[in-house]
Amino acid sequence: MALTYPTNSSGFERQAVPSGSHIAVCDMVVDLGIQEGSELYPKARRKVYIRWELPNERVHFEKDGRRQDGPTVVGKHYTASMNAKSTLRHHLESWRGRQFTDDEAGTFDIAAILGKPCMLTVMQTVKQQKTYADIAGVGPLPRGIAPQTIIPEMTPLIYTPESPQQVYAQLPEWLRKMIDAQIIEEPAQEPDQPPVNAYSDTEIGDDDIPF
Numbered sequence: 001m002a003l004t005y006p007t008n009s010s011g012f013e014r015q016a017v018p019s020g021s022h023i024a025v026c027d028m029v030v031d032l033g034i035q036e037g038s039e040l041y042p043k044a045r046r047k048v049y050i051r052w053e054l055p056n057e058r059v060h061f062e063k064d065g066r067r068q069d070g071p072t073v074v075g076k077h078y079t080a081s082m083n084a085k086s087t088l089r090h091h092l093e094s095w096r097g098r099q100f101t102d103d104e105a106g107t108f109d110i111a112a113i114l115g116k117p118c119m120l121t122v123m124q125t126v127k128q129q130k131t132y133a134d135i136a137g138v139g140p141l142p143r144g145i146a147p148q149t150i151i152p153e154m155t156p157l158i159y160t161p162e163s164p165q166q167v168y169a170q171l172p173e174w175l176r177k178m179i180d181a182q183i184i185e186e187p188a189q190e191p192d193q194p195p196v197n198a199y200s201d202t203e204i205g206d207d208d209i210p211f
Helices: 087-096 102-107 165-170 173-180
Strands: 020-035 045-063 066-079 117-127 130-139 157-159
Touching: 020 066, 020 173, 045 117, 045 173, 066 087, 066 130, 087 130, 157 165
Parallel strands: 020 157
Antiparallel strands: 020 045, 020 117, 045 066, 117 130
């Protein structure tokens, strides 16, 4: 089942990832359904969580009585909208290096980003004596780095409302709780907005677009 979002219509994982640019690869896409709004943005909205592995930032952990290491992960909650002004669309366009048309955006299956590498711009913030890592930008890999050499170390995972129970069971507990708490009723859609010509496709060939 394709996971697409309308053109008419963020949060972060608590990881002490250093600020700056990081090579990353997408290993998780989770449709969270309609979630309650916040004090700043009270309107309920459909959300999607996207997570990336950072192969050059390692973490150590105990598993099955053995000390192991793996990539640090960092994620972001996006409003599930491909509106021309949405953060999700903006980040996907900057990642692929080319602007979507509205027709392309409305039919884009976000599952296409799973397993794809990129460069993440991470910015740390401190709130109530805790450090958070926020994804401030997503872009293509620098020239000279072969995309096929950057692959997820963990099995890529995508969850949609149609996913079987065994996929749901593989999600972290805090994501399962968000899915369980989703609002069932779909809120009214926002009116269409005109696209913003924020990116140029100059000197970018079809073979250079990752998805």
